[in-house]
Amino acid sequence: MEDKALHILNSTFGYSEFRDQQQAIIAQLIDGRDAVVLMPTGGGKSLCYQIPAMARAGVGIIVSPLIALMQDQVAALKQLGVSAAFLNSTLDAASAREVEQQLLRGELDMLYVAPERLTTERFLNLLERAPIALFAIDEAHCVSQWGHDFRPEYIQLSILHERFPAIPRIALTATADAPTRKEIIQRLALENAELFVSGFDRPNIRYSISQNQGNAKEQLLRFILNEHENDAGIVYCLSRKKVEQIAAWLSSKGLNALPYHAGLSAPIRQQHQSRFLSEDGVIIVATIAFGMGIDKPDVRFVAHLNLPKSIESYYQETGRAGRDGLPSDAWMMYGLQDVIMLKQMMETSDADEAHKRVERHKLQSMLGFSELTTCRRQALLKYFDDHLEQPCGNCDTCLVPVETWDATVVAQKALSCVYKTNQRFGVTYLIDVMLGKDMARIKQFGHDQLSVYGIGKELDAKQWNSVYRQLIARNLLSVDVEGHGNLRLTEQCRPVLRGEETLHLRKESKQIKLTQRGRKAYNTVKDTEKALWEALRACRKTLADESNVPPYVIFHDATLMEMVERQPQNHDQFSRMSGVGEKKLEAYADEFLKVIREHIDTVANATSSSDTVEETLSLLRSGMNAEAIAAHRNLKLTTIHTHLAKAIETGEVELQQVIELSEKEIKTIQNAFLNFGDEDRKLKPIHEAFEGAYDYGLLQCIRASIDIPA
Ligand code: ADP
Ligand code: ZN
DSSP states (O other): OHHHHHHHIIIIIOOSSOOTTHHHHHHHHHTTOOEEEEOOTTSOHHHHHHHHHHHSSSEEEEEOSOHHHHHHHHHHHHHTTOOEEEESTTSOHHHHHHHHHHHHTTOOSEEEEOHHHHTSHHHHHHHHTSOEEEEEESSGGGGOTTSTTOOHHHHGGGHHHHHOTTSOEEEEESOOOHHHHHHHHHHTTOTTSEEEEOOOOOTTEEEEEEEOOSOHHHHHHHHHHHHOTTOEEEEEOSSHHHHHHHHHHHHHTTOOEEEEOTTSOHHHHHHHHHHHHHSTTOEEEEOTTSOTTOOOTTEEEEEESSOOSSHHHHHHHHTTSOTTSSOEEEEEEEOHHHHHHHHHHHHTSSOOHHHHHHHHHHHHHHHHHHTOSSOHHHHHHHHTTOOOSSOOSSBHHHHSOOOEEEOHHHHHHHHHHHHHTTTOOOHHHHHHHHTTOOOHHHHHTTGGGSTTTTTTTTSOHHHHHHHHHHHHHTTSEEEETTTTSEEEEOGGGHHHHTTSSOOEEEOOOOOOOOTTTTOOTHHHHHHHTHHHHHHHHHHHHHHHHHHTSOHHHHOOHHHHHHHHHHOOOSHHHHHTSTTOOHHHHHHHHHHHHHHHHHHHHHHHHHHHHHHHHHHHHHHHHTTOOHHHHHHHHTOOHHHHHHHHHHHHHTTSSOHHHHOOOOHHHHHHHHHHHHHHSOTTOOHHHHHHHTTTOSOHHHHHHHHHHTTSOO
8 A cells, every 4th residue: 555655656746755754644544544634834735635545446525725725736636647626616507517427426536625515415415425535624723713714614524524434534734733733633523533743844944034224125125136036925014005115116126026915906916816826936015914825835935024923923924935845035124113013003903901911922922033142943943832953054043143242231221211201202202312312302301401311322323223122022111002102111121220130132233145155956056057947937837828827836946946957858867856747747848858958059059159269369369360360260350359358358368459449549438338328338329429430349349348457
């Protein structure tokens, strides 16, 4: 039986081995027993029921709460040559009847069904007449009333056990806090199931959090351009207005960014979501409304421009990056204003006091997490009672250790200023007082007479802002949210105020660039073999459009990357790549092999082109001028100039060796390029400016000399 599972893994899915617990889970089901599976996003849950569904006789019935997700999975399975279908409200009556007939005839390996349909009497009767391999309950946390996406229909699913006691069941989720887990087991009557728990870690996600120093959107842009050009990503903002602004800003910079929030009409939202899924490199800027049930494996980054309200939310939202296991970024930028705004939203909500207390506590934990000076992954896992022995080496604090400074005295000043102004003012005003600003408002309150007036000139306003933020994050100050965000002292600040405790705060660093530090695969491949990578993506996109499926359904990024690395030349080599099963080999190998072959040829040509440049240069060194070389090699003069321009650019020869113009003339032409040329320094405008006095080859050489330091 197990051989059969491995065979399916190899031949249908094109993977060489099982991951972690997959094999054990699959064996459990093939043997006809139940399983509860807690596995992080991207861990590989789908195979845990797909393979047993294929290995066992009959059809696997998969309950899934999200229509988009069902359609995606079925499309992907069909691409693999598996007989799969779904039943949900998007099908018209005739198509639904056809699927039901296939079910009864035993033609399906897998059938995806929405829970409300599954639990109808009519459908249950239908199932009793069909051969069934197993029941899989995906997103099983939907059964939990306390969870984030409770689905009342899920509670009815215990009926499966009553009506089909002999058929194995598997419940799967990525949400695994203890209460939810207990609820799943109890409500679905899975007390006898074996529990399979994988860790929470998502090692391919790099966590980094930095402080908003007033230029968040520029930082975001730089982050995307530096590390994720042409990648798909999600940017989360707190408000609709911010979503619109950021999407417009990124678009104005030439990125493919689309807004998504509840204020947009349903057709627009639908359109943006499907572009995100079906095109390469689309960035969705969204409120947290976006992302639930998005199963896109190649989201390369999730950026937060605001603080999520809890560590759970942070983990869930960042978890949408890198489901395919390739290096991905969880990047966040936050500032004091976000904290104040979140606290205000929380306190003014309609929730009862007990609820608010929990939320306050969660936000405080999130703040603490953001200000950490130790490994973020260790802290994140610890929050979920998981454990990581060593610092991870793949988060910002591991990669660029945070410097701290003794801020005890500074904190005392900041706290005193709050106290002396009667805890009635917000950060901006407090900082003005500490800096001794000459302002009517300060005088009006008589605060220019206080001992704290002008007491803080050793730091500037930005630095004070950072100090206040950290004091709030450490709960030494609280934000009075009913007023206008004025700060109050908390119990915890006493020891610091009294000088009984020293306080170390983070030094704010400039936005750190992490790219060059130990980044594996993805980015490096992109640099060296970018052209091939892009050509393969284009090929994938064409094939995807032809079949009307998202590109990742054809091949995942990981498979394309393997093509870049290994450059397979024939079917045999192609079939050995991860993600290439029999069906895809047959359907797609030729197209991709052609792209790879073309690439190899281009590279070969480029090499021979460097040979021809070499020949021109050696003739130049032997004393010939450009005209003589052209005549000797029987090439056009412009071609020789193009060779020489290349050599000038790389500094192998000097401009003066190549052209016979006076210093002054050269200067004039160079200046023309610098002054009235466009950014690309096109040749044509310059050629015209001098009324054709200098030919293009010559201009090319002069242009090549411009950025060479004298
Ligand atoms: P989950 O549902 O747990 O979020 P998926 O089932 O979507 O995860 O799997 C995540 C990715 O890992 C998919 O791209 C899947 O094809 C891939 N994958 C799963 N199992 C294996 C395996 N044994 N070898 C290689 N890739 C795998
Ligand atoms: Zn770390």
